[in-house]
Amino acid sequence: MNKRYIGIDLGGTSMKLGIVDADGQLLYQMEKPTQPEEGADQGLRRIAAYSRELAEVTRTPWEQVGGLGIGLPGFLDIPNGVVVKLTNVPWSNVPVKERLESALKIPVAIDNDANVAALGEAWSGAGAGLDDLICVTLGTGVGGGVITHGRLVHGVSGLAGEIGHIRVEENGALCGCGQRGCVETISSATGIVRLAREAEAAGRETSLAPLIHDSRLTAKDVFAAAERGDAVALEVVRKAADALARVLAILSVVNNPARFIIGGGVSKAGETLFNPLRAAYAEHALAHSAKGVEIVAAQLGNDAGIIGAAGLTADREK
């Protein structure tokens, strides 16, 4: 009987839980409040109960459940399955793998949320069937997940895929990491809004001015203005695409992945982002490395976290 796998995407407000078949297809999912204040013991008890509920609802005998994976935001000891410290959830030094394996008698694995989303896309999303790919998430920041030989790359301290901190501007804006000119300061939603604000503050005329003055400009507004032909917005989009393309050009001579998968809120801009991004990549990439490389949108949306988390234990059985 083909195994099924449970995947959990744990955020500060809610957790999404799902059960996935051996091909990475989501069979059923549910959403529950995270209730960070109740502490890790109670949180893990609820996760165990929800997991059994997922199996029951989908009429999956427990012996058919091949494992459970959780994607979490924060500092993790991935090999040992220990949460060191989470972002927005006050869990610290929690042996999640040990506790849940003891409660559920199935293999349990944890990983960070960006890696898990990448694994989801690699398993049954935009990267299905490929051994080498890199996912880039363009949201408040710029995150990433690196897959080689069909498996996630973690690296010696779990920092593989932190590609938002590749520097592309010598004296650029200050990044949260302490460096200047990281791609995250330019190509993230935050970076795009910053560039538009700076252009307007420098006296450039733009239809975005009212939103800027009301402090409610979003990256989505910038893309909408670019589609209307606003010159400042077009320039900002071109700059964000150019910075990201420089990073993809670098990644092409490191791991030379077959496909770059772009996800996150900013990627919803579609061709308004992808057209200048592909053009800038063709310009910056080493001639040979531009061949055979595709830049595509993520396919799984919010489900990538659940599917990839489920894949953590499915992957292990390869």
Next chain:
Amino acid sequence: MNKRYIGIDLGGTSMKLGIVDADGQLLYQMEKPTQPEEGADQGLRRIAAYSRELAEVTRTPWEQVGGLGIGLPGFLDIPNGVVVKLTNVPWSNVPVKERLESALKIPVAIDNDANVAALGEAWSGAGAGLDDLICVTLGTGVGGGVITHGRLVHGVSGLAGEIGHIRVEENGALCGCGQRGCVETISSATGIVRLAREAEAAGRETSLAPLIHDSRLTAKDVFAAAERGDAVALEVVRKAADALARVLAILSVVNNPARFIIGGGVSKAGETLFNPLRAAYAEHALAHSAKGVEIVAAQLGNDAGIIGAAGLTADREK
């Protein structure tokens, strides 16, 4: 019985052949002329004969030979084991794997010389026992080999590890690849000589002037002058180290390898290179990613090519 493996490092002038045990230790090696003009058919016949000779000399029954690997400089179709075109040897479209497997009845694999050297260091050199590492070869150019999950990364068109073409200077010197400011234009032997020449041409006083005027300055001379305290040479070395450190900082947020292994002629400068390199890495690397990462010299020297080539088929059996 533990298998043994044959490894061949094929260059334009000579080929080095060796037989290696299951731990990647070189048992015996020999060197033969490549004789590029004789053509691929005769070259492959000699390789087959030398391989049998290696087994005989080391009293290795043919059944104990687990495979044969060859490292070659040029364009290769690695998965199919076909030489597309070599540098300095006029072989083109030669199905090396098919021909040698048919002649020798053992598994045969080919790979490019930089990858093979990296695999050698990973197997029984400076990276032994590590799953994630990156080798950097500082010679006429800057090459590299990327290892994740204990295996070489090739990428979609075999360009993984071409890290010499990561750009570190916006308007830098023109690189052979057509881009400007690639690390290869700064941190290679050629780059180091160029920087010293340019400083002298700009009127800076340096003990290297006589060698520059005679057109026989080498990177080795620049390091020797730096050790004597020559200000221009110290500045050139610092600049070469800084450019390379920026690249290692980038690689640390892509694959986050446990160790960077620096080989090639320029690496023989030892601490004169490694001290400023480690200092610049600490400055450029994302704070967390500097931890637990080592920058070390390659250990196998010229044997890395034979050992890594032998590892191509040993690796396959993992």
